[in-house]
Amino acid sequence: MIIPAFTLFILGTMVGSFLSVINYRIRHNKSGILFGRSECRHCRKKLTAFELIPLISYSISRGKCRHCGKSISPIYPLLELISGLLLLFLYMSYPFIGVTYAGITFFDGFLLLQYIYTAFVVLCLIGILFYDIEYLEIPELYTFPAIAIIFVWGIFSPTISLYSMALGGGLAALFFGGQVMISKEEWLGSGDTQVGILMGLFLGWELFLVALMVTYFLGLLITLLLMALKKVNRKSKIPFAPFLVIGTLISLFYGSYLIELYTTTLL
Ligand SMILES: [Zn+2]
Secondary structure, rough: HHHHHHHHHHHHHHHHHHHHHHHHHHHHHOOOOOOOOHHHHOOEEEOHHHHHHHHHHHHHHOOEEEEEEEEOOOOHHHHHHHHHHHHHHHHHHHOOOOEEEOEEEEEEOOHHHHHHHHHHHHHHHHHHHHHHHOOOOOOOOHHHHHHHHHHHHHHHOOOOOOOHHHHHHHHHHHHHHHHHHOOOOOOOOHHHHOOOOOHHHHHHHHHHHHHHHHHHHHOOOOOOOOHHOOOOOOOOOOOOOHHHHHHHHHHHHHHHHHHHHHHHHHH
């Protein structure tokens, strides 16, 4: 349990580092979004392999570029850490490595598939969260592939019913799309609607409703907190996708528990 969990954590930090590169390249319209060497965002110096070790490079260089000395945003190591932790937590939900017998380790094929699928969608959501925080926008490079994979999974997998998926996606389209139309994109952007539909399809309608409640609860709480700390005012633009993503993740991991808690204590 310890060795695979640790390996997945390391793998997650590497994917997180990759996500920050993808985000940077989407934003700056760089060709070769998936390939090519990373560079310092200030002096454009190409980074060596040593400077690209997730979390470690940042700690060794104390958050500064080794060439120009400018600070590197702590958002990047944070993205690496969160991606690592998520791959680790997901393994707790889908422990695909089975027993080792006579030197051979057995994998649970279906759990492995479920792990890969969930990790893919979750990492797209993390890419969206960080992109929206940094640039106040939601790139379709994440939403469309994630929605496509969710559809394929929904058709072939027994873990979620197509009915629940369609109802979740439909409710999300009505709820978020309606707000976009009524407010003419004042309250919400069409990117947020895409993330909302992704949530509804991914979670199914029951967990989607939980995610929605968590999202608005957190959104209100954090906004009031930021206003009290005078970090934002009524006119500030606060990215909404991070709340949608956190709501989705909480519902993914704890939604069933929250539903049970609600039905046993309140009904
Ligand atoms: Zn530099």
